[in-house]
Amino acid sequence: MLVGLDLLAGLGLTQSELCELGAEIGSDIPFCVMGGTAIATGRGEQVVSIPSPQGLWVLLGKYRHFGVSTPWAYKTFRQQFSDHYVSDPVGLKQRRDRVHSGSMVEAISHSDQAVIGQLLYNDLERVVLPVHPPVATLRTAMAAGTDGQGADVLGAMMSGSGPTVFALLETEEQALGLRDRVQAMLDDPDLDLWVTQCSPTGITVIEA
Numbered sequence: 001m002l003v004g005l006d007l008l009a010g011l012g013l014t015q016s017e018l019c020e021l022g023a024e025i026g027s028d029i030p031f032c033v034m035g036g037t038a039i040a041t042g043r044g045e046q047v048v049s050i051p052s053p054q055g056l057w058v059l060l061g062k063y064r065h066f067g068v069s070t071p072w073a074y075k076t077f078r079q080q081f082s083d084h085y086v087s088d089p090v091g092l093k094q095r096r097d098r099v100h101s102g103s104m105v106e107a108i109s110h111s112d113q114a115v116i117g118q119l120l121y122n123d124l125e126r127v128v129l130p131v132h133p134p135v136a137t138l139r140t141a142m143a144a145g146t147d148g149q150g151a152d153v154l155g156a157m158m159s160g161s162g163p164t165v166f167a168l169l170e171t172e173e174q175a176l177g178l179r180d181r182v183q184a185m186l187d188d189p190d191l192d193l194w195v196t197q198c199s200p201t202g203i204t205v206i207e208a
Contacts, residue, residue, distance in 0.1 A: 003033065003203045015202075019047065035202025037108055039099060048100070052200040053111040056154075057175040060194045061138050061182065062164045068128055068135065073161035076127040117154025117168050128162045135163045141185050142167040146177040153178065172197070 002022055006013045013021075015033060022029030027044035037052040078085075099105075107115035129136040135158060142165055143156035154168040169175045175195040183193060 002029070003205070007205065019045075031202075033202050036200045037198075039105070041096060041099065050105060051109055052198065053108050053113060053116060055111075055170070056113060056116075056198040057169045057172050058196050058198060059142060059167045059169065059175045059178050059182070060159075060164060060196065061142065061166070062192055063134055063138075063188070064190045064192055066132075066134055066163050066190070068132055068162040070161040073124050073128055077124055080127060081123070113154055113168070113170060120155040120157045120168075122157050122160075124161050125158050128158060132162065135165060138165045138182070138186065138191070141182045142178065144181075146174065146181050 002018050002025075005011075006018065018033050019030035022033055023043075023045035027042075028040075030045050030047045031038055031040055034047055034049060036049055038047045038049045040047050104116065104119045106112075107119060125139075129139065139156055139158055143150050143153060145151055145153040152169060152174045154170065156165065156167040158165050167175075167178060169178065172195065179193045179195055183191070
């Protein structure tokens with residue numbers, strides 16, 4: 001919407017200005033404007049782009065009428081694992097440095113798809129999956145791959161605080177095969193599944 005309004009009104013805002021405006025509306029909007037692959041820190045609004053891995057396919061799944069409260073997920077995690085938090089300036093800087101030079105960033109920079117899949121991690125799974133079985137079941141189904149052993153799945157993970165779950169695969173054929181298997185396994189008309197490919201760009205205007 002921000003990009004569309006900018007174009008319609010002829011404001012000529014830069015990407016940085018759009019991101020700054022977007023951060024006032026929601027912490028994830030700057031990333032959506034920039035797109036591609038990035039490291040997000042702060043509340044998620046401080047975005048630093050890094051090279052995007054090539055050729056990754058994604059299967060996304062979500063139950064249409066099932067939701068997870070993001071405030072609940074963060075509050076519950078804070079209650080259970082606040083002892084893991086770093087709050088002092090030196091500790092925060094060290095953690096930022098580790099994020100920017102960590103194993104995942106190295107794997108992404110080399111387009112090492114297998115390692116990217118192995119390093120997927122989401123802290124919020126620790127509080128969401130035990131309380132929301134449909135999300136846990138969907139994640140398990142995706143991780144099992146088309147052969148039931150996960151041989152063709154690079155990795156599967158809950159996205160953010162859920163309830164969306166995703167799986168990374170190397171080819172479109174694998175992604176379509178996993179979609180069909182998950183659909184058959186769970187057999188729920190409320191479950192939506194989409195196959196797409198990772199994009200190296202953010203918002204793109206397409207002329208009708």
